[in-house]
Every structure is written in C-alpha cells, then in structure tokens.
Amino acid sequence: MVEGEKPLMKYVETDDPASMPGRLLKETDRFCFRCYPGISCFNRCCRNLNLFLYPYDVIRLRKCLAISSGEFIDAYTDVVFRETSYFPSVLLRMAENEEKTCPFLSQDGCxxxxxxxxxxxxxxxxxxxxxxxxxxxxxxxxxFRPPDFCQGRFEETSWTKDSWASDQEVVFYNQMTLEWADLMRLFQTDPWGGEGPDGQKGKMALMATYNIDAFRDFVLNSSFFKRYKVKPDIRLKIKSDDVALLRLGISWVKLFLFGVQGNTVKSIIF
Ligand code: SF4
Ligand code: SF4
Structure with missing residues (x-):
C-alpha cells in the first residue's frame, strides 16, 4: 500500500485464506511492531480511511462521547450500500478538511x-x-499488513496475534465481530422481498443492530414481547446491558428476515 492510497480497514469473508493480502499469522508466528507518540509517522494512519464500524464499535463510541446511538450515527457515519451484501455498511465519516482526518484525531492522538x-x-x-x-x-x-508509511513495523518489540490482541484489548471486539459475521453471511441473499434495504424491514434491521438505544426503546415499549418469546433473564438484562441487547438484535434480525430460530428469541406467531 502506498502513501495517499486509502487503507481499506475492514474484515472480509474468505474461503481461500492464502489469497488475502498481508502475511497470514498462524498461532505461533511473530511480527515486530511498536507504535508510540513521537514516532515519525505518528497519526498518519488516522486519515483518509474507509473505516468500517461494527455494531459493538458504535455501542462503545457513543458511550465514550456521551451521546445516543442515533446521534452518533447521524453525526459520525455514512451508511453505504455495496454490491457484495444486501445489508448496508456503516463507515466512520472523515472530517471535511484537506487531509480527511478521522473526526476523533486530536493533536495529542486519538x-x-x-x-x-x-x-x-x-x-x-x-x-x-x-x-x-x-x-x-x-x-x-x-x-499482518502495515501500510508502507508505517514505521512501527521496524521496531523490535515482537508479538503473536494473540499477545497483540490481548495488549490492545481487542479480544472481546473480535468475538462480537464473529457474531456479527454470522448474521452478515445471511445477507448474501436478498431478504427484502422486493422492497429493498431502504424499506421498512431494512430500517428495522439497521436499527436493531446499529441504533441500540432506539432498539431498546422499541423492544421495551412496543408489543415486541407479545410477538416474540424472550427468556426472562434476557428480558431483564437488556434494560441496561447493551451487549445483551445487541445479541438480541442480531438474533431477532436472523429470525424476522431469514426465519432462523435461535435460543435468544423465538417467534410466538409462527
Ligand atoms: S502509521 Fe503505524 S507506527 Fe505510525 S502512528 Fe500509525 S500505527 Fe503507529
Ligand atoms: S483517531 Fe482514533 S478512532 Fe480515529 S482512526 Fe485514529 S485510532 Fe481510529
């Protein structure tokens, strides 16, 4: 990747691991890397990005910024449609300056x-x-796929994929991404029944996964529990636990769009 080229930061689904760009890391493979304030390329990787956000990212970011998930989506994201999926992608909107910096980049870093x-x-x-x-x-x-301008790859500190994930506290994020990917796989087929992703079903699916505050309001203040069976402990949890609510949202979208019955939520009407 050369300077000026947009790093495409996202996960992709593959059935041929060797075909992906970058060095595939097996369990014990090591790579060298260190990033720190003062390194010559500091913050160069925080601009002009196609940065895909996943539902758990939104949960964390909106809490950090002390705004609702709806406000976060309106202020900080672009919702785009791609040919490879019937579900839209949610990208972090870069600032409208010459360098298209990340909106969260400050002089001191992130x-x-x-x-x-x-x-x-x-x-x-x-x-x-x-x-x-x-x-x-x-x-x-x-x-392992640092861009060419990244000087951190010439540092001596060495990692395995697991020690790096643990150091960066990304292990739980990875788990949530896998759960999300399970749903995204279903969106390789068209579930919209002619109305397209902009229709009412599409809006509901986007809300249930990305707009967690609106989904909580919908679940708790509609006839949701009359139409769907949810275990009592989960009903209690979702009042305050965003992760439990997101998991309910993912299961519900699987159910109401694809008819996939799971353990978290079941249809009463079926
Ligand atoms: S380009 Fe690499 S070393 Fe430089 S700030 Fe970004 S991650 Fe760190
Ligand atoms: S400023 Fe923070 S959120 Fe933005 S790209 Fe850099 S690390 Fe990511």
Missing amino acids: RVYMDRPQTCRAFPIEHGIYYDAQTGRSRLLHY
Whole structure:
C-alpha cells in the first residue's frame, strides 16, 4: 500500500485464506511492531480511511462521547450500500478538511482511544473471516499488513496475534465481530422481498443492530414481547446491558428476515 492510497480497514469473508493480502499469522508466528507518540509517522494512519464500524464499535463510541446511538450515527457515519451484501455498511465519516482526518484525531492522538473501533485496535493486523461449512463455524484470520508509511513495523518489540490482541484489548471486539459475521453471511441473499434495504424491514434491521438505544426503546415499549418469546433473564438484562441487547438484535434480525430460530428469541406467531 502506498502513501495517499486509502487503507481499506475492514474484515472480509474468505474461503481461500492464502489469497488475502498481508502475511497470514498462524498461532505461533511473530511480527515486530511498536507504535508510540513521537514516532515519525505518528497519526498518519488516522486519515483518509474507509473505516468500517461494527455494531459493538458504535455501542462503545457513543458511550465514550456521551451521546445516543442515533446521534452518533447521524453525526459520525455514512451508511453505504455495496454490491457484495444486501445489508448496508456503516463507515466512520472523515472530517471535511484537506487531509480527511478521522473526526476523533486530536493533536495529542486519538481522543476516543479507550473506546476506539476494533479496526484501530487491531491495526496493523487486518482480519478475514473463514467460514467452515463442515462445522458451520466461523473463525477469524489475522493478517499482518502495515501500510508502507508505517514505521512501527521496524521496531523490535515482537508479538503473536494473540499477545497483540490481548495488549490492545481487542479480544472481546473480535468475538462480537464473529457474531456479527454470522448474521452478515445471511445477507448474501436478498431478504427484502422486493422492497429493498431502504424499506421498512431494512430500517428495522439497521436499527436493531446499529441504533441500540432506539432498539431498546422499541423492544421495551412496543408489543415486541407479545410477538416474540424472550427468556426472562434476557428480558431483564437488556434494560441496561447493551451487549445483551445487541445479541438480541442480531438474533431477532436472523429470525424476522431469514426465519432462523435461535435460543435468544423465538417467534410466538409462527
Ligand atoms: S502509521 Fe503505524 S507506527 Fe505510525 S502512528 Fe500509525 S500505527 Fe503507529
Ligand atoms: S478512532 Fe482514533 S485510532 Fe481510529 S482512526 Fe480515529 S483517531 Fe485514529
């Protein structure tokens, strides 16, 4: 990747791990990297990005910024449609300045550092999702792929993929991404029944996964529990637990768009 080229920061699903760009890291493979204020390229990786946000990223960022998920989506994201999926992608909107900097970049570095998105935590590791059709399970693939301008790769500190993930506190993010990828796989087929992703169903699916505050309001203040069976402990949890609510949202979208019955939520009307 050359300077000026947009790093494409996202996970991609693959059935051919070797075909992905970057160095595929196996369990014990090591890579050298260190990033710190004062390094000559400091913050150069925080501009002009296609930075894909996942639902758990939004949960963390909106809390860090003390705004609602709806306000966050309006102020900081672009919702775009791509040919490879029937579900839209949510990208962090870069600032409208010459360098198209990340809106959270300050002179001192990242102002949402403790809640920075998964892609930023994992950087310079990029992820692929490998789906094993035999077991029905997905796993994350890790690729070392720093851009050419990144000087951190010439440092001596060495890591495995796991020690890096642990150091950057990205392990739980990775788990949430896998759960999200399970739903995204279903969106390789069109669930919209002619109304397209802009229709009412599409708006509901986007809300249930990205606009967590609106989804909580919808679940708690509509006839949701008359139409869907949710275990009592989950009903209690979702009042205050964003992760439990997101998991309910993911399960609900699987159910109401694709008819996939899971343990979290079941249809009463079926
Ligand atoms: S380009 Fe690499 S070393 Fe430089 S600030 Fe970004 S991650 Fe750190
Ligand atoms: S969120 Fe923080 S780490 Fe990520 S691109 Fe923006 S400033 Fe950089």
